[in-house]
Amino acid sequence: MSSQAAIAVLSRDEIQLAIRSLTSAQWARLKAVAKRFAFGRPIDPNDLLQEAFLRAIDSRQCPADVDVVMFLVGIMRSVVSGEAEKARNRPTVVMSAVVDEQGEPVDYPDPSPSVEEDLIDKENAMLIRRSVLALFDDDPDARVIVEGDMDGWSADELRTYTGLDKTAYDSKRKLIRRRLNKTYPEGWKP
Amino acid sequence: MSANNNPEREALDRLADSLIDDILNASDEEILEEFREDGGDPEQHAAEMLALFEKSVMTANKRRLAEAAAAAAVDRAAAVSRPPTPPIDIDEARRRLRAVRANPNAPEKLTLAARNESELSDADIISLMEDIFELGATPPDDSLGTP
Numbered sequence: 001m002s003s004q005a006a007i008a009v010l011s012r013d014e015i016q017l018a019i020r021s022l023t024s025a026q027w028a029r030l031k032a033v034a035k036r037f038a039f040g041r042p043i044d045p046n047d048l049l050q051e052a053f054l055r056a057i058d059s060r061q062c063p064a065d066v067d068v069v070m071f072l073v074g075i076m077r078s079v080v081s082g083e084a085e086k087a088r089n090r091p092t093v094v095m096s097a098v099v100d101e102q103g104e105p106v107d108y109p110d111p112s113p114s115v116e117e118d119l120i121d122k123e124n125a126m127l128i129r130r131s132v133l134a135l136f137d138d139d140p141d142a143r144v145i146v147e148g149d150m151d152g153w154s155a156d157e158l159r160t161y162t163g164l165d166k167t168a169y170d171s172k173r174k175l176i177r178r179r180l181n182k183t184y185p186e187g188w189k190p
Numbered sequence: 191m192s193a194n195n196n197p198e199r200e201a202l203d204r205l206a207d208s209l210i211d212d213i214l215n216a217s218d219e220e221i222l223e224e225f226r227e228d229g230g231d232p233e234q235h236a237a238e239m240l241a242l243f244e245k246s247v248m249t250a251n252k253r254r255l256a257e258a259a260a261a262a263a264v265d266r267a268a269a270v271s272r273p274p275t276p277p278i279d280i281d282e283a284r285r286r287l288r289a290v291r292a293n294p295n296a297p298e299k300l301t302l303a304a305r306n307e308s309e310l311s312d313a314d315i316i317s318l319m320e321d322i323f324e325l326g327a328t329p330p331d332d333s334l335g336t337p
Contacts, residue, residue: 019243024236025218028225031235032213036206046242053246058253073214118196125198132205149208150201173212174220180209181228 008064015056018068026069033073035181037080040128040188052076128188135179142176145169280312283319290322 010018022030034045034052052075056062062071129150136143141162148158159169213221225232287307290296310318 016247020240022236022239023218024232025222027236027239028230028232029213029216029218029221031239032221032224033210036209036213039206040202049239050242050246053243054250057247058250070214073210122196122198125196125202129198129201132202146205149205152204174216177209177212178224178227181224185228 009061010064012057015062015068019053019056019072022068030069030072034076035187037076038187039184040125041080041083043080043083045187048076048079051079055079132180135183136176139175142172145172146176280315283315287315287319287322
């Protein structure tokens with residue numbers, strides 16, 4: 001028997017029961033995560049959650065030792081990642097100079113992502129990045145932390161760079177989260 | 191959440207990952223406090239989310255029902271297009287089973303199965319003959335109407 005086969009997974013009924021038993025704090029946490037995943041993307045946090053529920057009860061296996069909140073967060077991550085991948089690879093019909101037997105032009109799908117869509121996404125992302133950073137112009141430490149997050153710095157690196165102790169650093173991160181929530185309660189709006 | 195060839199999007203994805211880690215590591219009290227700060231009522235929100243979940247369950251159930259109905263329709267269509275099974279001559283089937291029992295070259299398992307032929311019902315005989323044909327122990331005989 002493989003090690004994978006030995007992993008106990010929750011049944012569909014058990015997953016449903018676990019989700020129905022979530023506390024209000026867990027629901028609020030899930031919504032906060034959904035908002036962060038959806039931020040700057042053409043997806044509504046509630047739609048993202050609903051898709052995660054559907055996959056959770058229909059097609060995903062939840063190991064018995066995995067917290068159901070983490071399970072749903074993992075599905076949301078996969079949905080967002082899959083949607084981004086799909087958008088990048090979406091074939092578009094392009095006109096060609098080729099004609100069929102009747103002399104009509106033949107259209108064929110372009111396997112490369114739409115250059116126009118790519119450009120729009122890049123411009124949009126650039127605009128969001130600038131706007132988010134500008135939110136912390138009045139707080140150099142917070143701005144460094146946000147910029148560091150964007151550049152993939154670790155918490156240790158950021159603490160060393162800013163000279164903040166753990167408490168001050170954690171408090172700064174909370175400030176960043178709250179300011180983003182307040183400024184964009186419904187997600188990113190240009 | 192990587193985005194090929196779009197460093198700005200990748201930067202936003204990394205920020206989102208860090209903020210999500212913060213949310214997952216925050217205490218329940220902090221999460222509820224922030225939720226209230228943003229003007230939300232956690233209890234009402236929980237009820238709304240539960241309703242959204244139940245809607246998803248109903249959608250999933252309907253989808254499974256539709257899939258089952260489609261599969262059943264395919265089965266029914268296949269059954270209608272299948273030619274009717276010719277009737278099986280039970281006397282001939284019993285005779286052939288006795289012949290299997292009498293065959294000294296037949297495997298022991300087959301002769302054992304055929305030994306109690308007189309005690310077997312017609313349905314048992316037909317089922318047994320079908321098994322024997324499947325094993326290739328004796329060729330199907332058109333006169334029996336067997337497979």
